[in-house]
Amino acid sequence: MTPSPRPLLVALALAACVLVGTAACGSGDGAGTAAAQGGEVASGRVTVDGATIDWPANPRVAAVRMVVRNGTGTPDVLRSVSSPVAETVTVHRTDTDAQGRSVMTEQAELAIPARSSVTFEPGGLHVMLTGITRDLEVGDDVELTLTFEHAGVVDATAEVVEPGASGTGGDGSGGTHDH
Amino acid sequence: MTTDPDALTRRRFLGASVAASGLAIAGLAGCSFGPSSTKDPSIETGEQKPWGGEVDEQGLAKPDVTFTDMNGEPFPFVEKTKGKLALLFFGYTNCPDVCPVTLSSLNRALDQIGNGPGSDPMVLFVGVDIARDTPEQLQTYLGRINPTFLGLTGTEKVIAEANRQVFNGPIAIEEPDENGEYAVIHSSKVFAYSPTDDLAHRYYPGSDVRPQTWVQDLPRLAKGRYT
Ligand SMILES: [Cu+2]
Numbered sequence: 001m002t003p004s005p006r007p008l009l010v011a012l013a014l015a016a017c018v019l020v021g022t023a024a025c026g027s028g029d030g031a032g033t034a035a036a037q038g039g040e041v042a043s044g045r046v047t048v049d050g051a052t053i054d055w056p057a058n059p060r061v062a063a064v065r066m067v068v069r070n071g072t073g074t075p076d077v078l079r080s081v082s083s084p085v086a087e088t089v090t091v092h093r094t095d096t097d098a099q100g101r102s103v104m105t106e107q108a109e110l111a112i113p114a115r116s117s118v119t120f121e122p123g124g125l126h127v128m129l130t131g132i133t134r135d136l137e138v139g140d141d142v143e144l145t146l147t148f149e150h151a152g153v154v155d156a157t158a159e160v161v162e163p164g165a166s167g168t169g170g171d172g173s174g175g176t177h178d179h
Numbered sequence: 180m181t182t183d184p185d186a187l188t189r190r191r192f193l194g195a196s197v198a199a200s201g202l203a204i205a206g207l208a209g210c211s212f213g214p215s216s217t218k219d220p221s222i223e224t225g226e227q228k229p230w231g232g233e234v235d236e237q238g239l240a241k242p243d244v245t246f247t248d249m250n251g252e253p254f255p256f257v258e259k260t261k262g263k264l265a266l267l268f269f270g271y272t273n274c275p276d277v278c279p280v281t282l283s284s285l286n287r288a289l290d291q292i293g294n295g296p297g298s299d300p301m302v303l304f305v306g307v308d309i310a311r312d313t314p315e316q317l318q319t320y321l322g323r324i325n326p327t328f329l330g331l332t333g334t335e336k337v338i339a340e341a342n343r344q345v346f347n348g349p350i351a352i353e354e355p356d357e358n359g360e361y362a363v364i365h366s367s368k369v370f371a372y373s374p375t376d377d378l379a380h381r382y383y384p385g386s387d388v389r390p391q392t393w394v395q396d397l398p399r400l401a402k403g404r405y406t
Pocket of ligand 1: 092093104126128275276
């Protein structure tokens, strides 16, 4: 996880939460937290960090965790994700409903506020791969193509990791590479 | 095991007739489910680390049903789990997020615990998507995470009844997409049944549970403690 932000950054993070509302701020489950962090303020780019995939128990279904950082001054929107290894790629958020059930909702337009990051982590936001067409092994790289409203196409690589190892947020080796 | 073709129909509730009454009961239960979240906010004082999940002092009984195990054999739940630390939850093998996260979190915790109390709970995963969660599929799926985990299935009626008895919200099977893939809405709670009185005094919201929570709680749960 990211280091504890200082009070000013907490305030900024809260502001970011207010701006993006439920789209990026999980309801207390820590999912999809938007937080202003020093790193992306100056990058001037939209990047993907620490993209990982837990080696799937069901070889046909997997979830990508990552941090999407918007280092630009323009609010952006994640419109779609694709991957050559899956028939269907969907951006989802898992929530718990009033009856304690897990419900996944598609995030067709996921807001990535300016100078902020959105974390995809277990039990929260994930990029869901279904109909996976080849056997993934730990250490494999999976190509992802993210399309943003403003930043356009951003390519990223997600590394397949041991089950339960993904979602550590920005510490993995996977991430954006030059297009 | 026979597979009910109706299980694939769009956005319907598993065991619809019982589920409706289950909903009403679950609503009531929500109000009387113990003195509710007495989550220990205190930071670790000596040995007493905060507990994960939620406590239910009164304790919740086991589902009194006979599931089918991964070999296709009957699995009378109460009898088979008697006197054991048993962790029960409902999921499905095409679940991309909460189910594998919960299972792998438990597996990582067991690795860390190594041996001694709490190192060998019965982990029981009920596959609620009976069209796809066959005994064979459960065996393959759980075998890829931890071969000691036990997969259970059963008729739609049995699963819906078990789900109702633990006051889980009704299981709903979503409409398939163009590739025939579909999600199943289900409770992600993990019930921890005490080896001492066979009641669940603690339950854990699946998506919330990190390995460290299990590392702390399983050894205590194995001794029959829950507070
Ligand atoms: Cu999903």
